[in-house]
Amino acid sequence: MTTQTTTAETPRTPAGSAQTGLISLPPNIARAVATGGGALTVISAFLAWTWTAAFPGDLTVYGYPGGLQWLVLIAGALTTLFGLSSYGVKGLRWLAPAGADSSIRLSALAGFVTTWFTLIAISKQLGGLANLEPGGFIAAIVSLAALIGALALPFERPAPDPADPEDSGWDQSRHNARASLTTFKAAFASGTAPAARTLPSYVEILIIVAALSFGLVVFTYGIGTEYDELFIGFLITAGFGFAALFKSGLAGRVSAITSKHRNVTMAGAFTAAAAFPFTQSDDQYATIGVYILIFATVALGLNIVVGLAGLLDLGYVAFLGVGAYAAAMVSGSPSSPFDIHLPFWGAVLVGATASMVFGVLIGAPTLRLRGDYLAIVTLGFGEIFRITVNNLDGTSGPDITNGSNGISSIPNLQMFGFDFGLEHSIFGITIGRFANYFFLMLLITLIVVVVFRRSGDSRIGRAWIAIREDETAALAMGINGFRVKLIAFALGATLAGLAGTVQAHVTYTVTPEQYQFAHVVPPNSAFLLAAVVLGGMGTISGPLVGAALLYLIPAKLQFLGDYQLLAFGLALVLLMRFRPEGLIPNRRRQLEFHESAEAPAVLSKTGA
Structure with a gap:
């Protein structure tokens, strides 16, 4: 009937x-x-x-x-x-x-x-x-x-779709209004x-x-x-x-214009970022700038794992810690059990390689899992790393990481005779310690951006996207899912370790508490994942913008005290409610969200 x-x-x-x-x-x-x-x-x-x-x-x-x-x-x-x-x-x-x-x-x-x-x-x-x-x-x-x-x-309210002349009411009008707006936005995007x-x-x-x-x-x-x-x-x-x-x-x-001139936009963006320290009269705000770049670089590495390959990694901050600890141990710190003082490039290679090895060791047995199971395993790895370095204090285990005291007194970097810990004059403007590290992190961020862009546009990048969209279909088309996911995991870990080497020298000290899943001060796994989702998964500029906001806002809201995280959480909820695709979304992801929003309402004719 x-x-x-x-x-x-x-x-x-x-x-x-x-x-x-x-x-x-x-x-x-x-x-x-x-x-x-x-x-x-x-x-x-x-x-x-x-x-x-x-x-x-x-x-x-x-x-x-x-x-x-x-x-x-x-x-x-x-x-x-x-x-x-x-x-x-x-x-x-x-x-x-x-x-x-x-x-x-x-x-x-x-x-x-x-x-x-x-x-x-x-x-x-x-x-x-x-x-x-x-x-x-x-x-x-x-x-x-x-x-x-x-x-x-x-x-x-625009006119209804001529293809359905019988329905000229509110439901059809609402659908067409949204569809027209989506078509317009898609044209500009x-x-x-x-x-x-x-x-x-x-x-x-x-x-x-x-x-x-x-x-x-x-x-x-x-x-x-x-x-x-x-x-x-x-x-x-x-x-x-x-x-x-x-x-x-x-x-x-x-956005359409910047997409048309991608190389010009990238060069201009890094030029504008390089001008930031020259706008500051002292190191106070350059300090925030260098920490934002560290956070953003790690978030961009996580974007390869989460945004391109679709692997939910909740312990990613551990790879940052591996790189930081490895670099601290070979940089001449008196707290290090190894009497080694490598130059900057040596410390970078050690930190990035150590993180890559840990990425492969952790990814090899776990990447056959999917979804929530993979997230739980990676969350466990992050906690295991923190507990392990906390116990390697000579009492609960071998004396390698100095336990909860961490590795301290890490010397400043020196490269080609340039000491990053000293003030320098550029164009008559005095540049302090944190400004020096800001320029170094900007260079590393540029390297990570190039790696992300080249990887995303490559054959392996298309395989990551295929795995993310539908792993079963990708496997049926001949993609080696395990190998592809392991490459994403190892590459993301390497980039995190690269940023960790600089973080160790910027902060002078690395301790286990810096690498918890949820820590008051980012970067941590929760904030890193939020930066990727908030900024826009699968894009370059999205995680950079998301990381900047997620570091800057908590740093400026400290006056709220115990209500800081409450206000911050409410802001995230509202943003995800009204812009779930992120601040700077990938076009495919944006259309996916808007397609679900523009789905027609319940038909006026029903069968029973």
């Missing part, structure tokens, strides 16, 4: 019409309010928000923004620009190729949240609303007005969008340079935030701001 449901029971919105926003206002008025509110938010940043300089950032000056006011100014400017682009203003239409309404909402939300957070922080720290100047109240009102106008913007294709090559290269420069400025500003409130405001503005750029389609357009 077949039943047919009718659409008369529930009122539905006609296809092709525009849904009203969360607030009922005519679209033209809503757009004007949002755009005008954004412009007034920019102006309010030039007013004094408080009468005393006791609140950090000096928000007492008329005519010049300070501290958090700069972030409010940026959010208001984005809202204004997106609003003008929605009117089709000449020269600004390129800003929102996918439509400006969603971007207006996100940028207005950034301005509102940052403004109100700042005013609440001023009131709480200084003791009440009486400490606010009229400029603060004006900023609160105009940012709220911009948000109200943005929330009143309509949600457009694949570089087939006409707007990105018609630009001259030199203009596209200039766009790449501008994008990389912008990224360097944002990264440097985030690291250099001088007080806690400023960093929280930075997270709010940057989070909603980048979301607005993604929604507008501008990020997709830039």
Whole structure:
């Protein structure tokens, strides 16, 4: 017996019409309010928000923004620009190729949240609303007005698919709206969008340079935030701001251009990274930079194992430890049981080789397992490594690793007469110890990126992807699954050991506690895996960005104390909820997630 449901029971919105926003206002008025509110938010940043300089950032000056006011100014400017682009203003239409309404909402939300957070922080720290100047109240009102106008913007619903003329209701309209958006994003991601294709090559290269420069400025500003409130405001503005750029389609357009000029993009990215130490006045923030590079390099090595080969390794940080301990033992440390002092290249080879050997020894008996079973075994290996080096103290076992005290007093690296522990002057700028190691790690990161890129594009890389997608089908097509997975495991371990050799010299000391599965300070296996998933599995830039965020955010959120991991975990949950494919996803992975999201709703005709 077949039943047919009718659409008369529930009122539905006609296809092709525009849904009203969360607030009922005519679209033209809503757009004007949002755009005008954004412009007034920019102006309010030039007013004094408080009468005393006791609140950090000096928000007492008329005519010049300070501290958090700069972030409010940026959010208001984005809202204004997106609003003008929605009117089709000449020269600004390129800003929102996918439509400006969603971007207006996100940028207005950034301005509102940052403004109100700042005013609440001023009131709480200084003791009440009486400490606010009229400029603060004006900023609160105009940012709220911009948000109200943005929330009143309509949600457009495209016409239904002509292939199914019988279903013109909400389900089909929703499906087609998502499908249209996915098609548009896929066009920009694949570089087939006409707007990105018609630009001259030199203009596209200039766009790449501008994008990389912008990224360097944002990264440097985030690291250099001088007080806690400023960093929280930075997270709010940057989070909603980048979301607005993604929604507008501008990020997709830039991504298409960078994909077209991959070599130029890679060279520009490393040039921008090399410029980072020159933007710092001392070693304080260069320290964070070198640790981020160590973390990012190890995450990129893990991306070969997890992102390309699809092997869930929960003990990967142990390979970092193997490389660090091996290099520390042969670098002339007085705590080492071996009286060996090899040069830098010798220590690097020892550390990388030791990690590769351990990768093969661990992978050979375990890589015949799949999925959760492999994850449990690798997790066990990580804990076995930590417990073993902790017991090799001369009491519970042979005196090799000095037990819980670790190997300390590891000397600084010296290469071609260059001592990485001393200050040096480059172009008249003094470069300190951590800046020296930053350049060294940048070179190692470049090597790892080249290895990852060449491996991913090779025959073995395609075999890894085949194993990841469907191991049974790959085996049926003649791929030697065990050999292919063992190569991935050994290569990933080698790259981790390579980074571990530098980490040992940067930190001066290696101890077992540094290589736990979940440690308060990254890198550890949990954070490494999160960096790969968060950034985007199977990509080069994804784990680099993910590792930078996962190291920078906990380092800056230490003032939260016991609530640090709670706030960090909530942020990860929200990000995975709204962008499960990662910040910079692989195109195949992005389509997989969106295909499941765009699956048609339950059919209106059912059989029983």
